[in-house]
Amino acid sequence: MTSTAQELHPAPTLEPGRTILELKGLEKRYPGTHALKPVDLAFKAAEIHAIVGENGAGKSTLIKLLTGVMPRTSGEVIWEGKAEALATPHEAMALGINAVHQEVVLCRHLTVAANMFLGEENSRFGLLQQRAMVKEAQKIIDGLGFDLPAHVMLGDLTIGQQQLIAAARATVRGTKFLIFDEPTAYLTRKEADQLFKLIRRLKGEGVTIIYISHRMEEVFELADRVSVLRDGTLVGTRTIAETSEPELVKLMINRSIEQIYHKEHFTPGAPIVETRNLSGKGFENVSVTVHAGEIVGLYGLIGAGRSEFVTTLYGRHRKSAGQIFWQGKEVQVNSEHDAIRLGMALAPESRRDQGL
Ligand SMILES: Nc1ncnc2c1ncn2[C@@H]1O[C@H](COP(=O)(O)OP(=O)(O)OP(=O)(O)O)[C@@H](O)[C@H]1O
Ligand SMILES: [Mg+2]
Secondary structure (H helix, E strand, O other): OOOOHHHHOOOOOOOOOOEEEEEEEEEEEEOOEEEEEEEEEEEEOOOEEEEEOOOOOOHHHHHHHHOOOOOOOEEEEEEOOEEEOOOOHHHHHHHOEEEEOOOOOOOOOOEHHHHHOOOOHHHHHOOOOHHHHHHHHHHHHHHOOOOOOOOOEHHHOOHHHHHHHHHHHHHOOOOOEEEEEOOOOOOOHHHHHHHHHHHHHHHHOOOEEEEEOOOHHHHHHHOOEEEEEEOOEEEEEEEHHHOOHHHHHHHHHOOOHHHHOOOOOOOOOOEEEEEEEEEEOOEEEEEEEEEOOOOOOOOOOOOOOHHHHHHHHOOOOOOOEEEEEEOOEEEOOOOHHHHHHHOOOOOOOOHHHHOO
C-alpha cells in the first residue's frame, strides 16, 4: 500500500464558492416532536459553515438526515445539482458526505487502525494484513499531526483522542463534505488546536465543512458563515464578518443576553458537603463548601483537575490528603458505594462510557 496524503481526497469537482449541497424544505418529524421545520439552505464548496442553536434546536437531526442515518419526513437534498435520496449512511458516504458524530460511534474493542479502515479492511489490505493496516493508519495519523498510536485498542484512548481518530477516519474515505457535531466537547486545548488545523487543511483541499458548536469563540475562529437554528427553524445565516456574538445569541434564543441571566434571590441552606484541603491525583488543597439547594460551578480547562476532584469526592479515586465532611460530620468515602450510601449521585462527563 503506497497511499500518500495527496491521494486521501479526490480533487473537488466544484470551484470554491459554488453551491455543493442544497436543502429545499428539508423537514423531520419524530413522533411527538417537529425537530426540523422545513429548512432551505445552500452550502458552498470549501466553506466552513457553522451551525449553532440551543440544546434540542435540531442540529444533530439535520446531520442525521444529511448522512442517511435517519429518513427525512419531506423536502429535497440536492447534491452537486442532483436530488439525492440519502436513504442510508452508505449512500451518503458514496457521495463523499461523512460525519464525526457528537458521541463516538466507533468500535472500542478494535484497534485504532481497524477503526480507521472499518468496512474496507479486506478490500484494502486483504484478510491477514494487520501490520500493513497499522502502518498505513499510523502514517495517516502522523501526517495529520496527531500524536496517537495506531496499534492500540480504541477504547484505551481518551474520549477526546477517539474523536480525533473519528476525524482522521473521515479523511481516508474520499470525503468532500464533512460534518463535525460538537467535536471539541471532550478535547483538550491542544487536541482542539490539532483538530482545527485538520479542518483548515481539509478546507484548503476543497472539502466543505459543517461545524456544529456551542462555543462561540470556535465559531468565530473557524467559520466562514454561520447558520442559526431555533426550535427546528433556520432563523438566519450570516457571514462571520457581518455578525457578532450578541447577534448570534439573540437569534438562538430570541431574547437578549440581559434577559437570560436573570438572577433569582436565593438563600442557601445548611452545608451538605464540604472538602478541606482535599488532594488527590491531579488536584491539591481544594476546599469547597456546597450548601443545600445550591449549584456550584467548577471552572477550568480540560486537565485542570475538575473531574478528578469530583470522582475523588465520589470515592472512585483515593484522596491523598484532606478531609470530606457530609452534613457537618467528617466521613470516609473510600468507594462509590460509600458515596451512594451517603446520598450522593454522579452524572459523569461521558454518558456512553462512564454512565450506566
Ligand atoms: N430519535 C428521536 N426520537 C424522538 N425525538 C427526538 C429524537 N432525536 C431527537 N429528538 C428530539 O428532536 C429535537 C431536536 O433534537 P436534536 O438532537 O436534533 O437537537 P440538537 O440541536 O442536536 O441538540 P444538542 O445541542 O443538545 O445536541 C429535540 O426536541 C429532541 O428531543
Ligand atoms: Mg446534538
